[in-house]
Amino acid sequence: MNEEVKGKKSPQLRFSGFDDEWEEKKLGNVSDRVIRKNENLESTLPLTISAQYGLVDQITFFNNQVASTTNLRNYLLVKNGEFAYNKSYSAGYPWGAVKRLDRYEKGVLSTLYIVFKPKNINSDYLLSYYDTDKWYKQVSEIAAEGARNHGLLNIAPNDFFQTTFYAPKSENEQQKIGTILSKIDSLIQAKTKKLESLKAVKKSLLQKCFPKEGEKVPEMRFAGFSGDWEEKKLGEIATKVIDKNFDLSVQEVFTNSAEFGVISQRDFFDHDIANTANIDGYYVIQNEDFVYNPRISVTAPVGPINRNNLGRKGIMSPLYTIFRTKNINTLYLEWYFKTECWHDFMYLNGDSGARFDRFSIKDIVFFEMPILFPASVAEQQKIGQFFSKYDSLISAQQKEIDKLKDIKKSLLQKMFI
Numbered sequence: 020m021n022e023e024v025k026g027k028k029s030p031q032l033r034f035s036g037f038d039d040e041w042e043e044k045k046l047g048n049v050s051d052r053v054i055r056k057n058e059n060l061e062s063t064l065p066l067t068i069s070a071q072y073g074l075v076d077q078i079t080f081f082n083n084q085v086a087s088t089t090n091l092r093n094y095l096l097v098k099n100g101e102f103a104y105n106k107s108y109s110a111g112y113p114w115g116a117v118k119r120l121d122r123y124e125k126g127v128l129s130t131l132y133i134v135f136k137p138k139n140i141n142s143d144y145l146l147s148y149y150d151t152d153k154w155y156k157q158v159s160e161i162a163a164e165g166a167r168n169h170g171l172l173n174i175a176p177n178d179f180f181q182t183t184f185y186a187p188k189s190e191n192e193q194q195k196i197g198t199i200l201s202k203i204d205s206l207i208q209a210k211t212k213k214l215e216s217l218k219a220v221k222k223s224l225l226q227k228c229f230p231k232e233g234e235k236v237p238e239m240r241f242a243g244f245s246g247d248w249e250e251k252k253l254g255e256i257a258t259k260v261i262d263k264n265f266d267l268s269v270q271e272v273f274t275n276s277a278e279f280g281v282i283s284q285r286d287f288f289d290h291d292i293a294n295t296a297n298i299d300g301y302y303v304i305q306n307e308d309f310v311y312n313p314r315i316s317v318t319a320p321v322g323p324i325n326r327n328n329l330g331r332k333g334i335m336s337p338l339y340t341i342f343r344t345k346n347i348n349t350l351y352l353e354w355y356f357k358t359e360c361w362h363d364f365m366y367l368n369g370d371s372g373a374r375f376d377r378f379s380i381k382d383i384v385f386f387e388m389p390i391l392f393p394a395s396v397a398e399q400q401k402i403g404q405f406f407s408k409y410d411s412l413i414s415a416q417q418k419e420i421d422k423l424k425d426i427k428k429s430l431l432q433k434m435f436i
Contacts, residue, residue, distance in 0.1 A: 028185060032433035037192045041436060044140065047180035050102070053134040057096040057127045066097065066126035068105035073118040076126065094127035095134050100142060102149075104133040104179065106172040114158045115172055117149035133176050141190060143197025148184060150200070151431045157182040185436040196434055203427045207420060214416045221409055228402060229358045230391050241405075244398045253342070254386035260341035262303045264334045269303055273333040275312035277319035281327040301334035302341050307349050309356075311340040311385070313378045321365040322378045324356040340385060348396055350403030355390065357406075364388050 028040040065077045072080070074097075097103060097120050104117045119142065120126065128134060137145050148154070161178040187193050227239040235247035272284040279287065281304075304310065304327055313322045326349060327333075335341060344352060355361070368387070369380035393399050 028436065030434050030436050032430070033187075034192060034195050037187065037189060039188055041185040042188050043183050044186050045181065045183050046135070049140040049145075050135040050137045050180070052176065052180065053095065053097065053101055053136055055096045056092065057094045058092050060091060061096055062125045062127050063091060064123060064126040065091065065094070066103075066120070066123075066128050068103060068107075068116055068118050068132070074103060074120045074122065074126070076123070091127055093130070095130055095132065096125060097128050097134055098125045099123065101134060101136045102145070103128055104135075106131065106133070106174055107170050108172060109170075114155045114162075117154075119146050131171070133174075133179055135180070140186060141193035141197050143201050144186060144193035145197075147197050147200040147431070148186075148435055150427075151435050153435050154182065154184060200427065200430060200434075203423055203430070207423050207427070210416060210420050210423065214413065214420065217409075217413050217416060221406070221413065224409070225354070225358050225406070228406075229355065229360050232360075232363060235391075240393075241398060241401050244393065244395060246394065248391045249394050250389050250391050252386065253388040253390055256347045256390060257309070257342040257344045257386070259382060259386070260302055260304065260308055260343055263299065264301045264303050265299055267299055269332060269334045270298070271331075271333040272298065272301070273304060273310075273327070273329075273335050275310045275323060275325050275335070275339060277312070277314075277316050277323040280323075280325040281310055281329060283329070283333065298334055301336060302339070303332060304335050304341050305332045305343070306330055308341055308343050309349075309352070310335060311342075313338065313340075313380075314376060315378050321362050321369065324361075326350075326353040328353075340382065342386075347390075347392060348399035348403055350407060351392060351399035352390070354403055354406045355392070360391065361388055 028043075029038075030041075066074050067077050067080050069075050069080055099120050102117055102119050104115060106115045108115055158172075158174065158179070161174055161182065163173040163175075187196070224239070228237050230237050230248060235250075237248075273281055274284045274287050275281050276287060306327055306329065308327050309324055310327065311322060311324045312319075315322050365378065365380060365388075368384045369378050393402070
């Protein structure tokens with residue numbers, strides 16, 4: 020690949036051997052609008068456009084079928100290789116999304132979508148072009164006033180097909196661009212599939228490596244260990260941290276995220292949320308301390324408990340419950356709290372009533388929580404180390420995906436006009 024001279028009608032980055040200027044093309048001249056109806060119920064697969072996953076069936080995306088089967092005759096019949104424009108905007112997709120049907124031979128879409136079939140243009144090139152933001156400006160110009168109505172952009176099909184874009188004159192260059200970006204997409208999809216598999220295995224192992232309710236031993240355990248696990252109340256192996264930041268000696272504010280664990284507020288929010296005038300009433304949290312966040316979410320239905328493994332102390336809002344452990348391996352306990360073993364106790368003794376986004380439980384009750392753990396510290400360590408290493412595999416896989424996405428984003432910016 021080589022860099023192009025600025026000012027020419029050509030992209031910043033292109034394949035060697037191509038140096039002519041690109042042509043401006045009107046979408047209506049390189050595609051035909053698809054208006055065929057599903058009158059004969061040729062397909063009963065209702066589709067939707069996911070900005071992230073492309074054209075997918077509604078059951079996969081919504082976990083149920085949104086479209087009524089009685090109305091499918093009035094839907095558009097879309098065939099493999101055809102494109103659809105979803106005029107609904109979402110985070111990261113301010114002007115909707117254009118995707119190609121690749122997963123299925125055919126499906127049906129609401130007439131709210133604009134469907135078209137490319138001609139005289141390489142399909143992979145067009146697919147990659149609509150992954151860029153190069154088409155946003157023209158679409159924003161044709162959107163009618165009051166366009167953003169209930170999440171749906173007011174864009175007439177005729178106007179949409181009047182939009183133009185630049186493309187190489189050479190079919191070979193179009194193909195090369197489409198192919199390299201398709202290969203990156205395939206790598207991202209393969210690594211994402213592997214990531215999902217790793218997460219599924221981790222979830223299964225967490226269920227099997229800790230005892231189920233009413234049992235004293237797990238389904239799976241490391242060789243060389245036997246005997247019932249011990250049970251103690253949280254208050255027997257931990258004490259509540261009540262050290263306040265009265266002298267303002269600590270300035271870094273931490274938060275407890277269900278997804279990222281204990282993290283600096285500045286890293287999580289890109290700025291400090293806490294009012295520095297009030298941090299004298301915040302608790303001082305040391306490295307290895309645990310934090311319970313009562314805010315509930317889909318992934319943390321009773322709120323998350325995470326360990327401070329940042330290697331330094333910080334301060335946290337008194338809305339959190341902080342505790343320091345004794346006579347138990349902290350790495351083991353960290354993973355114990357990533358299971359659902361303790362959720363039933365919370366449901367039975369807590370309340371999520373008054374504030375739907377926050378779980379409420381009294382401290383005196385919270386520290387009555389039963390904790391199961393192996394009598395052997397060596398077994399505790401093995402469990403903690405095993406899951407930490409497994410988590411490192413997941414993190415490494417996610418970093419590879421993020422790196423590929425960054426490469427793709429850079430290419431999309433540099434290989435199109």
